[in-house]
Amino acid sequence: MILRSAPASPFGRKVKIAAALLGLSVSVVEADTASPTDSLRRENPLGKIPTLILEDGTTLFDSAVIVAYLDAVAGGNRLIPAELGPRFAALRLESLADGLGDAALLQVYEGRWRAAEKREAAWVEHQAGKVERALAALEAEPPAGAITVGSIALACALGYLDLRFDGRWRGGHPRLVAWLDGFAAAVPAFEATRVKPA
Numbered sequence: 436m437i438l439r440s441a442p443a444s445p446f447g448r449k450v451k452i453a454a455a456l457l458g459l460s461v462s463v464v465e466a467d468t469a470s471p472t473d474s475l476r477r478e479n480p481l482g483k484i485p486t487l488i489l490e491d492g493t494t495l496f497d498s499a500v501i502v503a504y505l506d507a508v509a510g511g512n513r514l515i516p517a518e519l520g521p522r523f524a525a526l527r528l529e530s531l532a533d534g535l536g537d538a539a540l541l542q543v544y545e546g547r548w549r550a551a552e553k554r555e556a557a558w559v560e561h562q563a564g565k566v567e568r569a570l571a572a573l574e575a576e577p578p579a580g581a582i583t584v585g586s587i588a589l590a591c592a593l594g595y596l597d598l599r600f601d602g603r604w605r606g607g608h609p610r611l612v613a614w615l616d617g618f619a620a621a622v623p624a625f626e627a628t629r630v631k632p633a
């Protein structure tokens with residue numbers, strides 16, 4: 436299996452950590468989402484990473500679908516619990532964490548894709564509000580229990596805030612900081628996939 440990704444992608448990191456925890460081997464081929472000549476746009480019409488290329492050439496996206504596939508290949512009930520309650524708790528957490536990551540990424544893209552005079556402060560604030568509310572909800576009730584696709588997604592979203600927003604989220608969220616420390620201690624692949632700010 437080939438994973439098209441890039442080192443700083445929180446969603447690509449999610450897939451790498453899931454594969455490591457499941458003991459599955461994926462070779463990573465770096466993708467440039469901004470390049471029209473990168474084969475990524477043929478592999479995934481959306482031109483987004485992560486995209487997984489299976490042995491028969493089938494491609495899978497996005498990160499939630501890829502992790503669901505990897506979990507199934509590994510026998511199921513590993514990172515996505517089979518039982519109804521825990522399953523939807525894990526999927527809900529994944530959704531919240533991915534949404535947090537999306538809102539953070541959109542703020543970064545506003546700076547990367549728009550000239551300074553065209554940047555829309557209200558749009559950036561709108562996205563920042565999503566990040567703040569998600570962090571507040573998670574601080575009030577940090578995840579507990581087994582490592583799931585949800586906790587992996589959350590660790591990667593928080594890692595992205597560390598990378599792109601100087602870890603400022605840490606100030607007001609001590610319980611979440613402690614939770615992330617615990618995750619990092621339990622999952623060596625988290626540290627192994629860390630990217631240092633340039």
Ligand SMILES: N[C@@H](CCC(=O)N[C@@H](CS)C(=O)NCC(=O)O)C(=O)O
Pocket residue numbers: 443444445446447468481482483484485497498499533540
């Ligand atoms: N919901 C998607 C989000 C993927 C995503 O936004 N990836 C970013 C990089 S971290 C990307 O490919 N951006 C390029 C683009 O949007 O054109 C997932 O979970 O995989």
